Every structure is written in C-alpha cells, then in structure tokens.
Amino acid sequence: MTPTSSPGSGTPITEACGRPWRGLALLLALLGGCSAAPVDPDPTPPPSDDDDSVADDDDATPADDDDATPPAEDVLVINEVLASAAPGASPGVDWIELHNPGDTTVSLAGWALRDAPVSEPASPLDASLQVEAGGYLVLLADGAPELGPTHLPLRLSVDGDRLQLLHDDAVVDDVDFGELLRGWSLARNGDGSHDWEVRGVPTPGATNVVGSPALPATDDPRLCLPRDEDPRHVVEGEAFVAELHCDGDPLDRFRLTVVGDVGAGTWDAASATWTLPTDLDDAGRHEILFVLKPDDSGGVPETERAAVNVVDAWGEPDNVPPDPAAYWQEWGLPVLHLDPSGPLTQSDIATTAWFDGTEYSAEMKIRGASSAGYPKNSFTVEFEPTQIDLRDHGLGRKDHLILISNFDDAAYVRQKLVFDVWAEIAATREASRLTPRTAWVVVYLDGAYHGLYTAIDRVDDEFIGELDWTDTGNLYKSVNHDANYSLLNNNGSVKSNLAAGWEKKEGPDDDMSDLVALTQWAGEATPAVLAAEHSDWISMPEFFDWWALVVHLSAGDSAAKNAYLYNDPDGTGFRYVPWDFNHSLGQNWRTLRVGADSYNDFANRNRIFELIQADPTLSEQLWAAYADLLAPGAPLSAVRLQELVAESYAAIDLSAERDWARWGDEHRNYGGWRDLRGGAAAIDGYPEERAYLEQWIDDREVAAAAWGPSP
Numbered sequence: 067m068t069p070t071s072s073p074g075s076g077t078p079i080t081e082a083c084g085r086p087w088r089g090l091a092l093l094l095a096l097l098g099g100c101s102a103a104p105v106d107p108d109p110t111p112p113p114s115d116d117d118d119s120v121a122d123d124d125d126a127t128p129a130d131d132d133d134a135t136p137p138a139e140d141v142l143v144i145n146e147v148l149a150s151a152a153p154g155a156s157p158g159v160d161w162i163e164l165h166n167p168g169d170t171t172v173s174l175a176g177w178a179l180r181d182a183p184v185s186e187p188a189s190p191l192d193a194s195l196q197v198e199a200g201g202y203l204v205l206l207a208d209g210a211p212e213l214g215p216t217h218l219p220l221r222l223s224v225d226g227d228r229l230q231l232l233h234d235d236a237v238v239d240d241v242d243f244g245e246l247l248r249g250w251s252l253a254r255n256g257d258g259s260h261d262w263e264v265r266g267v268p269t270p271g272a273t274n275v276v277g278s279p280a281l282p283a284t285d286d287p288r289l290c291l292p293r294d295e296d297p298r299h300v301v302e303g304e305a306f307v308a309e310l311h312c313d314g315d316p317l318d319r320f321r322l323t324v325v326g327d328v329g330a331g332t333w334d335a336a337s338a339t340w341t342l343p344t345d346l347d348d349a350g351r352h353e354i355l356f357v358l359k360p361d362d363s364g365g366v367p368e369t370e371r372a373a374v375n376v377v378d379a380w381g382e383p384d385n386v387p388p389d390p391a392a393y394w395q396e397w398g399l400p401v402l403h404l405d406p407s408g409p410l411t412q413s414d415i416a417t418t419a420w421f422d423g424t425e426y427s428a429e430m431k432i433r434g435a436s437s438a439g440y441p442k443n444s445f446t447v448e449f450e451p452t453q454i455d456l457r458d459h460g461l462g463r464k465d466h467l468i469l470i471s472n473f474d475d476a477a478y479v480r481q482k483l484v485f486d487v488w489a490e491i492a493a494t495r496e497a498s499r500l501t502p503r504t505a506w507v508v509v510y511l512d513g514a515y516h517g518l519y520t521a522i523d524r525v526d527d528e529f530i531g532e533l534d535w536t537d538t539g540n541l542y543k544s545v546n547h548d549a550n551y552s553l554l555n556n557n558g559s560v561k562s563n564l565a566a567g568w569e570k571k572e573g574p575d576d577d578m579s580d581l582v583a584l585t586q587w588a589g590e591a592t593p594a595v596l597a598a599e600h601s602d603w604i605s606m607p608e609f610f611d612w613w614a615l616v617v618h619l620s621a622g623d624s625a626a627k628n629a630y631l632y633n634d635p636d637g638t639g640f641r642y643v644p645w646d647f648n649h650s651l652g653q654n655w656r657t658l659r660v661g662a663d664s665y666n667d668f669a670n671r672n673r674i675f676e677l678i679q680a681d682p683t684l685s686e687q688l689w690a691a692y693a694d695l696l697a698p699g700a701p702l703s704a705v706r707l708q709e710l711v712a713e714s715y716a717a718i719d720l721s722a723e724r725d726w727a728r729w730g731d732e733h734r735n736y737g738g739w740r741d742l743r744g745g746a747a748a749i750d751g752y753p754e755e756r757a758y759l760e761q762w763i764d765d766r767e768v769a770a771a772a773w774g775p776s777p
Contacts, residue, residue, distance in 0.1 A: 142166055142177065142197060144231050144239045145254050148268050150224035152249025155268075160207035160222040162229065163270055166197040167258040178235075179205070181220045182228040188235075189219050204270045224248060225371075245371040247326050247355045252366070262366045264325055264357050298372065299397055299720075302349055302379035306342040308356075308372070323357040342374065346385045349378040350392035380515035381727070387513040390420035396508045397720040399518075400459055402469075403510045404447065406430055412438060419447065421454055428454075433468065436648075436655065441732045442473040442517055445509075446524070459505040461523065462532055469509060470520040474648045474657055476733060476755035478722045479714040482506070482520045484619055484647035486710055490701040491611050494694075499608065500525070500533060500632060500643040506718055518718060518725040525630050525643050527572045539635040540573035542581050543645070550626045551673040553589035564589070567627070580633050584640060588673050593681035596674070604639045604674070606684075610691040612642045613675050616668060618692070618702045618770060620660050623649035625668035625675065652762035657739045657749075662765035665773055685775045696770060704767040711760060726752035 145165035151158045162179065166172050174195040178188035192215035197203045204216070211219045222229075224246050231239040241262075243252050251268035255261040256276040263277050300306045324331055324340055331342040342354075351373055358368040375395050378388045390403035403420040414429040430447040437444035446468055453463040461467075472478045482504045492499040502523040509516040523529045531537035547556035549567030554560060556567075564585040565578045584603055591599070600606050616625045623646065630643035649655040652662065669676035678684045695702040715722075726733075734746035743749055750758060 141168070141233065141238050142172055142231060143254070143258055144229055144241050145202065145257060146251050146268065146270065146274060147222065147229065147241065147243065147253075148249075148251040148270070149222035149227060149243075149246050150248040155249060157204070157206055157270070161270055162205045162207055162218070162222075164197055164203045164205065164231070165254075165257050166199060166201050166203075169199050171199055172197050174203075176234050178232045179218065179220070180230050180232070181207075181222065184228055184230050188230065188232050192216075202271045241366060243366050244369040245355065246369065247353050247371060250325065250355065260365065264323075264355060264367065264369065266325060299375045299377060300344060301377045302344050302346050302385070303382070304344060306344065306374045306376075308340045309338060324354060325357060326352070326354045344376050346379055346382055348376045349386075349388035351375050351395055378510075378515060388510070390510070390513075391423050391425070393510075394421065394423050397718075397724070399506050399508050399717065399721055401508045401510060402519075402521075403513075404428075404430060404445070404516075405512060410443070410445075414448065417447065419449065419454070421456075422458070424455065426452055426454055436474070436738075437471055439738070440471055440473040441736070442471045442729050444471040444519075445469040456505065456521075459507075459521075461503050461505055461521065464523075465528070466524050468522050468524050469507065470522060472518065472520065472725070473729060473733060473736075474655070474739075475653075476657075476726070476730075476750060476752055477651075477759040478518060478718060478725070478752070478756075479711060479759070480651050480653075481522075481647050482714060483707075483710055484615070484621065484650055485522070485644060487619070487701050487707070488611075488615060488644050490706070490710075491615065491695060494701055495607065495611070497607070498533075498535070500530065500535065500630075500641060502529070502644065506721070508721060515724075515728060517728055518721045525571070525645065530572075530632065535632075536634065536636050537572075540578075540580055540633040541571040541643075542568045542578070542631045542633075543571050544627050544629050544631070545569050547627050547671065549629075550671060551585055551588040553585070571630070573633075581631070584631075588677070591677060593677050593684070596677040597681045597684050602639070605641055606678075607691070608642050609674060609678070610688050611695070612644070613668070613678070613688060614692040614695050614702065615644070617666070618696070618766065619647070619650045620652065620664065620666075620766075621647050621650040622660070622666060622668075623655050625666075626672040651759055656742060658742055662762050663769040665769070679775065689775050696767070704764050707763045708760065711763070715756065722752055722756075 142164050146163040148161050174191040175193035177191045180188035205218050207218045207220055207222045209221045210217050226244045228242040230237050251265050253265045253274045255263045257274050333340050354372045356370045379385050394401050405418040407416040410432055412432050414431045417428045417430045419426040419428045426449050428447050428449045430445050432438050432443040433446040434444045448466045453465045470481050485504050489501045505521045507519050507521040509519050527537040546567045564582045628646035632641045634641055652660055734749045740746050
C-alpha cells in the first residue's frame with residue numbers, strides 16, 4: 067500500500083450525541099448507541115478528562131474557526147503543526163511552524179505559546195528569536211528547552227491538542243485540532259490562510275502551497291457514523307469497509323477525504339461506504355485518517371484516526387511473508403518475529419527478533435523436556451544488549467522471555483488461566499506473592515506463522531526484583547517427584563541426597579544447605595511439630611493456597627514437582643512460586659481426561675501437605691481457606707473461573723482458531739497421546755475442547771461441595 071488521498075463529497079461534520087465532536091471514535095461510535103444531532107451554532111469545545119487534547123478553562127479564548135478571517139499581516143500565525151514525527155524525518159521531533167505574513171521582521175520578545183490545557187500559563191518564546199518578513203520559524207516541541215532557544219518545554223499529542231499563540235498575554239492565534247497521523251502535518255491551505263488541511267508531505271520552514279479548493283456552503287451539518295461492527299481487522303485478500311450513515315441526510319452533502327498508509331480506497335456515496343481492497347502483500351498495521359472539512363469558510367478539519375490491521379493469509383499459496391517491522395499485531399494480539407541463524411536445539415543460537423516494530427538482537431533455544439518432542443516447541447529467548455519492551459503487555463522491560471507452547475492444550479487457556487487465578491488469590495488475600503506474569507503472543511518463526519503462545523516471566527532474581535522483593539535469596543526448582551519434602555524418594559527408597567529432585571536457580575554458589583535443612587525438618591516432623599514450628603520454615607497461608615489451587619484445578623503434576631521455592635532473606639521463610647500447568651482443568655500432561663469428580667489431596671506427593679492434613683487444627687484452617695476461595699465470586703468459584711475463561715477467549719478466539727488450523731492435525735496425530743486416547747478421530751478440536759473445559763469448571767464446583775477433611 068502507498069499513501070494516497072481519496073476525496074469524496076459531502077458536508078462538514080462537527081457534532082454527535084449532543085456535544086461537539088472532537089476525538090470521538092469514528093469507527094467505534096455507533097457501538098455506543100448514540101445518534102447524530104444538529105450542530106451547536108457556538109461550538110466551544112467542552113471540558114475533557116484528557117488535558118492533552120482539549121482546553122478545560124471556561125475563561126480561555128475559544129477557537130472560532132468557522133468565523134475566522136485571514137490574520138492581520140502585522141502579526142505572526144501558527145502556520146503548520148506536526149504532532150508525531152515519522153521515523154528518519156528531519157527534524158525527528160514534534161514541531162510548530164510560525165509564519166510572518168507581514169512586511170517587517172517580528173521579534174519574539176513578548177510572545178508565548180501554550181498547549182492544552184490552555185488554562186495553564188503560556189511558555190514565553192526566546193526574546194533573541196525573530197521571524198523575518200514573509201518568513202518562517204520552526205520551533206521544536208520536544209520538551210527540552212535546555213537544548214536551545216528553538217526548543218519548547220511542551221510536547222504535542224498525535225491524539226489531538228490545542229495550541230495558542232499569545233502576544234503580551236493576548237491570544238493572537240488559536241488552533242484546536244483532532245487526531246493526526248504519524249509523519250503527517252496539519253497545515254494552513256496557503257500561508258496564513260484561515261483554511262487548514264492534513265498533509266502527507268510536511269514543509270517545515272517553507273511555503274504551504276494551496277491545495278484543495280474552497281468547499282461549498284452548507285447548513286445544519288451532522289456527524290456521519292459507521293454502521294455495524296468495528297471493522298479494524300481483515301485478512302489479506304479481503305476488503306476493509308467503513309460504512310457511514312448520516313441520519314437520513316442526503317449523502318452528497320458530505321465530503322470525505324481519507325489519507326494515510328492506504329492504497330486505492332474508494333468512496334461510494336450511493337452505499338455510503340469507503341472500501342479498501344487488500345492483496346497478499348499487505349499484511350501489517352495501516353493507519354487511516356478520515357478527514358471531514360467543516361464548511362465553506364474553511365477552518366480546522368474534523369479528523370478521526372483508525373487502524374486497519376491486515377492479517378497475514380499464511381495458508382494461501384501465493385502469500386508474501388509479512389514485513390516484521392510493520393506486522394506487529396494479529397487479531398489484536400502482539401506479534402513476536404523470531405529469525406534464528408540456524409536450526410533450533412536446546413542450546414542457544416543467535417536470533418534476530420522484532421516486537422512492536424522494534425528490532426532486537428537475541429539468542430533462543432527450545433525449552434522443556436516434553437516440549438522438545440512437540441512439533442510446536444516452547445522457547446526461551448534472551449535479549450541482549452537491549453531489553454525487549456513489554457510494558458504495554460504487563461511484563462515490563464525484560465532481557466529474556468519464556469514462550470510456552472500450547473500444543474498440548476487444545477483449549478489454549480489452561481496455563482495462563484492458572485497463573486491468573488494465583489494472581490487473583492494473592493489479591494484476595496491482600497498478600498505479596500511471587501506470581502509470574504503472563505501475556506498472549508503470536509509467534510512468527512523464520513518469516514512464517516508459528517502460532518499462539520503464552521509469554522511468561524522467567525522465574526529468576528530479575529523477576530524477583532521486578533516484583534519489589536529482595537532478590538538475594540536462594541531460588542530452587544523442583545524438577546521431578548523426588549522433590550517431595552520427604553526423607554524418601556518418590557519410589558519409597560531412602561534418599562542419599564536430601565536435595566534430590568531439586569535444581570538451584572539463583573543464590574550464591576551451589577550451596578543448597580537451606581533446602582536440605584527444610585527437607586530434613588519436614589521429613590522428620592510429626593504433625594504436631596509442623597504445627598508448632600512451621601513459621602520458622604514456610605509461609606503457611608501460601609502453602610494452604612497452593613494446596614487449594616492444585617486440588618481444585620486438578621493440577622496433579624504441580625503439587626510438588628514443577629514448582630519453585632524461594633528462601634526469602636527478609637525472614638518470611640520459603641515461599642511458593644507456581645509453574646507448569648499443562649496438567650490441569652480436566653486433563654493430564656498427556657491430554658488424557660481427568661474427571662471433574664476426581665479428588666486427590668496430594669499427601670502422597672508432598673509431605674508438608676500430608677502433615678498439614680494430619681494435624682486437626684491445621685486441617686481445619688486449610689479447609690476454611692479453601693472454602694473462602696470457593697465462595698461466590700472468589701477466585702476458585704465457577705462464576706469467577708468462567709469469567710476469566712471468557713476474558714481469555716475474547717482476546718484469543720480468532721488466534722486460537724488460526725493456531726488450530728495450523729497445528730490441529732499434528733495435535734490429533736501426536737504419538738504421545740493419540741493411541742492413549744483411542745486414535746486421532748477421538749481427540750476433540752479447539753471448539754469442542756473449549757466447551758469441555760467450560761463444562762468441567764461447572765462440574766468441578768458441584769463435586770467440590772462434597773469434599774472435606776477426613777473424620
């Protein structure tokens with residue numbers, strides 16, 4: 067697609083839902099149920115919570131574009147504005163161009179600028195500056211006045227802003243504008259004109275040539291809104307369609323211009339639609355700006371920005387691989403592109419990565435014993451020297467990232483759901499806990515679609531520090547069922563090493579004496595000793611909730627194995643960190659069904675769980691804590707679990723369908739579970755597995771009502 071400008075015909079558009087239109091979501095407004103209303107003859111912008119886009123000072127001089135007259139020739143005017151620079155542009159920051167239409171040089175002594183909110187004091191311009199007769203001065207809105215006299219203390223918002231130029235505290239020029247596109251400017255249609263246009267070729271410090279002709283006069287203008295759903299996502303080869311309606315007004319009264327990173331879009335007044343066809347090389351995010359000229363007197367146009375996310379049609383034979391710098395979102399989820407320098411193994415290999423349009427140097431490897439055998443592996447990615455920026459996705463800046471494959475989960479949500487539930491339990495308890503954070507990510511590998519993943523924190527000292535915990539303690543991971551807090555191995559033999567089943571992940575040297583001491587204490591303790599001494603060793607409320615989590619969600623492979631323990635140097639004892647939940651919510655790690663009425667208290671897997679349940683007082687507390695989490699609306703209640711499931715599917719449904727289309731046949735035919743489950747034909751697809759999971763959650767709550775401590 068190449069930037070174009072596609073004119074249509076029509077009237078100015080300035081008001082909806084009984085209030086002036088500024089920054090309303092043009093492609094979303096219909097979903098709010100409002101209808102168009104006649105324009106207010108005195109359209110003073112209303113107050114807003116967004117101080118960066120409109121004024122909030124009732125006493126401020128309002129912009130009056132409709133009645134504006136060409137400025138006097140002996141004053142300065144704001145001539146052009148750029149609110150977000152394009153990559154590589156010069157200057158590469160926001161800027162404001164002043165123009166002197168007069169015949170004499172104007173000194174900037176006594177002049178000032180301010181942006182929204184215009185109730186705030188204006189910023190004086192440097193008195194050493196001047197604008198020659200007929201000349202221009204470009205001021206950099208970079209918020210860095212210390213860099214020189216042409217640098218302003220203010221920044222502009224590409225989502226809309228308001229600028230006032232003052233002389234001796236009197237407002238000389240007032241420009242109130244809506245959304246713009248990155249790299250596109252708002253410019254007067256001819257230097258000093260009262261008419262404005264959005265332009266794809268900014269001209270800082272140079273003449274604004276006259277563009278479109280004046281518009282015809284109109285009366286009673288109304289706002290056009292799109293019909294039906296928000297059409298922001300289309301697959302390559304499909305067409306993006308914005309359908310407008312104007313409350314029965316003749317459509318030929320409206321003039322619409324669409325600009326931006328778009329191709330040959332067309333406006334059809336008869337059907338009130340603007341249509342953008344796409345091809346197999348158009349994958350990526352494309353910014354579009356709908357521009358509506360107000361009336362024949364000119365003024366600042368009304369604008370509304372939309373993003374068309376053209377989804378890669380990876381299954382089409384003639385498909386063109388997407389540009390990783392441009393293709394950073396798919397069905398609303400972030401896309402991570404990984405381009406390793408050779409075949410992937412369980413050893414690190416140099417990799418180029420792109421995320422949110424930014425290129426990173428990285429290393430990656432296949433992770434996990436089970437995952438290594440899957441057609442769709444899990445990965446660990448290390449980013450050096452620059453950290454990947456995941457702040458918009460709840461994971462902060464990270465020098466590494468774990469990508470969990472859901473090849474073994476046809477429902478796609480099990481892993482993330484359990485971590486989300488643990489976070490909710492911590493919030494319910496108002497407790498600070500080490501909860502790995504998760505996000506959905508679509509992965510492209512070697513330029514090709516690879517599928518939907520759960521991105522998650524790697525549990526290490528960096529993660530611990532990010533959560534504001536002291537990060538100098540010992541961190542251990544239980545890697546097999548010998549990590550059972552017992553003096554006996556999982557097979558019943560006496561342990562020769564009490565650290566059996568554990569790996570040390572963080573902490574000084576290879577010293578595991580604190581973990582050995584914990585195992586020695588738990589292995590020798592009676593229930594009474596555990597009840598009396600547990601506060602010296604572990605956080606008992608955390609262990610109660612760990613037990614409730616794995617029992618209720620049937621996480622049979624995570625009751626001792628597949629967990630982290632952190633010995634907190636602040637003196638709160640060993641703390642639990644959850645991990646690995648492909649075995650949960652109605653299936654085991656081989657995807658075999660686990661009935662909703664199955665119950666396991668995991669006393670045979672975790673000696674501390676065994677001792678808790680054997681002590682009458684601790685057992686009563688354990689079941690009371692579990693009951694709290696099952697209360698209506700609590701984290702383990704069916705109502706709340708279904709809400710969390712629904713939130714996940716609202717985000718990933720289309721991506722999950724796409725992933726299943728890519729990997730479904732291999733999932734059904736994977737030898738690790740195909741024959742165990744009665745052959746490929748007996749294995750559910752994504753829609754059926756989702757329904758099974760949702761039903762299992764409801765059935766689990768019914769079954770749990772009959773459970774309780776042994777008499």
